[in-house]
Amino acid sequence: MLFELDDEHKALQSMxxxxxxxxxxxxxRHVDETGEYPWDALHKMAPLGLLGxxxxxxxxxxxxxxxxxxxxIEELGRGCGSTALIVAAHLGLCCGPINRFGTHAQKQxxxxxxxxxxxxxxxxxxxxxxxxxxxxxxxxxxxxxGDQWVINGSKMWLTNGGEATxxxxxxxxxRRGGSHSLSHIIVPTRTPGFxxxxxxxxxxxxxSHTYAVAIENVRVxxxxxxxxxxxxxxxxxEVLDGGRIGIAALSVGLAQAxxxxxxxxxxxxxxxxxxxxNHQAVQWMLADSxxxxxxxxxxxxxxxxxxxxxxxxxxxxxxxxLFATEMAERVCYxxxxxxxxxxxxxxxxxxxxxxxxxxxxxxxxxxxIQRLVIARRLLEQ
Numbered sequence: 001m002l003f004e005l006d007d008e009h010k011a012l013q014s015m016x017x018x019x020x021x022x023x024x025x026x027x028x029r030h031v032d033e034t035g036e037y038p039w040d041a042l043h044k045m046a047p048l049g050l051l052g053x054x055x056x057x058x059x060x061x062x063x064x065x066x067x068x069x070x071x072x073i074e075e076l077g078r079g080c081g082s083t084a085l086i087v088a089a090h091l092g093l094c095c096g097p098i099n100r101f102g103t104h105a106q107k108q109x110x111x112x113x114x115x116x117x118x119x120x121x122x123x124x125x126x127x128x129x130x131x132x133x134x135x136x137x138x139x140x141x142x143x144x145x146g147d148q149w150v151i152n153g154s155k156m157w158l159t160n161g162g163e164a165t166x167x168x169x170x171x172x173x174x175r176r177g178g179s180h181s182l183s184h185i186i187v188p189t190r191t192p193g194f195x196x197x198x199x200x201x202x203x204x205x206x207x208s209h210t211y212a213v214a215i216e217n218v219r220v221x222x223x224x225x226x227x228x229x230x231x232x233x234x235x236x237x238e239v240l241d242g243g244r245i246g247i248a249a250l251s252v253g254l255a256q257a258x259x260x261x262x263x264x265x266x267x268x269x270x271x272x273x274x275x276x277x278n279h280q281a282v283q284w285m286l287a288d289s290x291x292x293x294x295x296x297x298x299x300x301x302x303x304x305x306x307x308x309x310x311x312x313x314x315x316x317x318x319x320x321x322l323f324a325t326e327m328a329e330r331v332c333y334x335x336x337x338x339x340x341x342x343x344x345x346x347x348x349x350x351x352x353x354x355x356x357x358x359x360x361x362x363x364x365x366x367x368x369i370q371r372l373v374i375a376r377r378l379l380e381q
Contacts, residue, residue: 003298003301003302003305005067005071008068009068009071012064012068012071012072013071013075015048016050016071016072016075016076017075019044019045019048019050020075020076020078020079020080021079023040023041023044024038024041024076024079024080024083025078025079025080027040027041028079028081028082028083028349028352029346029352031080031082031083031206031207032082032204032206032352032356033206033346034207035199035206035207035209036207037086037163037207038080038082038083038086038207041080041083042083042086042087042117042120043117045087046116046117046118047117049061049062050062050072050087050117051087051090051091051114051115051116051117052091052095052114052115052116052117053068053069053072053091054068054069054091055091055095055099055111055114055115056099059099059107059108059111059112059115060111060112060113060114060115060116061095061115065304065308066242066245066304066305066307066308067301067304067305067308069091069092069245069246069249069304070245070246070248070249070300070301070304071249072087072091073087073088073091073246073249073250073253074249074250074252074253074256074297074300075253076088076250076253077249077250077252077256077257078253078254078256078257078260079253079257080207081204081205081208081250081254081352081353082205082206082207082208082356083207083208084250084253085159085205085208085250085359086120086159086160086207088243088246088247088249088250089121089122089123089159089160089208090120090121090122090160091246092239092242092243092245092246093121093122093123093159093239093243094114094121094122094123094160094164094166094167094168095111095114095115095121096239096242096243097123097168097184097226097227097235097239098110098111098114098121098166098168098186098226099111100235100238100239101184101226101227101228101235102186102226102227103223105223106186106223106224106226110166110186114165114166119164119165119166120160120163120164120165120166121160121164121165121166121167121168122158122159122160122161122164122166122167122168122189123158123159123167123168123169123239124140124155124158124161124167124168124169124170124213125138125155125170125236126155126156126157127139127140127153127154127155127156128154128156132365132366132369134170134182134233134236135178135179135182135233136177138170138172138182139153139154139172140152140154140155140169140171140172140215141153141171141172141173141175142171142172142173142183142185143173144173144222147221147222148219148220148221149219149220149221149222149224149225150217150218150219151169151185151187151193151215151217151218151219151220152216152217152218153171153215154212154214154215155169155212155213155215156212156213157200157210157211157212157363158196158210158211158212158213159208159209159210159363160208161189161196161209161210161211161212162196162199162209162211163209164189165188165189165190166186166187166188166189167186167187167188167189167194167213168184168186168226169184169185169186169187169215170182170183170184170232170233170236171183171184171185171232173230173232174230179233179234180230180233181230182230182232182233182236183225183227183228183230183231183232184225184226184227184232184235184236185220185224185225185226186220186224186226187220187224188220191219191220192217192218193215193216193218193219194213194215194218195213195214195215195216196211196212196213197211197213197214198211199211200212202359203355203358203359204352204354204356204357204358204359205355205356237314240364240365241307241313241314241317241318242317243364244303244317244318244320244321244364244365244370245300245303245304245313245320245321246364247321247324247360247363247364248296248299248300248303248317248320248321248323248324248325249300249304249324250360251296251324251325251327251328251357251360252296252297252300252324252327252328254332254353254356254360255289255292255293255296255324255327255328255331255332255357256293257349257353258289258328258331258332258335258349258350258353258354259286259289259290259293259331259335261335261339261348261349261350261353262285262286262289262335262338262339262350263277263286265338265339265342265348266282266286266338276338282338285334285338286334286338288330288334289330289331289334292327292330292331293327293331295323295327296320296323296324296327296328299320299323299324300320302316303316303319303320314377315373315374315377315378318365318373318374319370319374321360321364321365321370322367322370322371322374324360325357325360325361325367326361328357328360329354329357329358329361332350332353332354332357333354335350335353335354336350336351336354
């Protein structure tokens, strides 16, 4: 596949890049150091249609494609990893499943305010005993009582969990277990019994808050079942395929930011009588980093394009996430090396970018899980 952005994609990229340079990147250090949730930037994104970019216009979105969403997340990642992750989780993990599996009434009630930026959304999958093993590890149980679901349990690592108005939860609806025992339920977070804890203290992404949530006798209407009862695991795997494209795009953005900083520093920093950019060791690091970034970006666009075409993209999404997240680790490492001692200082952005990217090899499926997904698809073929 030969891929080149069309004029519409280029116009979006230019618009988002300008927005990020003006509204997101200048506050990235402040967001990291204070842990402040970037509400100002999010509120400015809403009128631009960015918080519902790939949601149909019928439900308040901009109706753009998945390639456009990848462009958005990459550019946000280039400016601020925290802001990018907030939007990636909102768009891909909450808006995405409601748009894909929701009824018309559910979309009108929940998706429209999410797409318009009036609300922020989150997805609750992980639990204390359920990370990669969702099928066997989920203990949060939803029991149907009359015309309501009564939900009890707990969730961990909810990105936006304390700020979101709408949560999509993966719950067990059949105590017998098995691959058809899980379902998705939409839960307004203001429902009594939905209790987020304090934001987790993390290595990076300090402005993107992550929560453990206690769920005690949360009652929602039976109509809040999202998709088919017993199809929650299958729906989750589909949602994660799309989410992996977003995480991959975010890592490309982080890597691009680290590379840009390293390139500028290499041109400005003198050693042994000349700019360090003139030394072959530094040139090789720059060459390797740019090559890595270009390759990862193409993998992201290929996976997004396949999704837009309605074709299978599970393997390609896993490949994009695996390569892009590990690529960004390498690029950030080189950027710190090029900066020398300054790379370890908070005075320069590369140490923050390095910390922010570390989560990308864990969330939405670890690198180890991505390799399993890729291998299984190869063996099936």
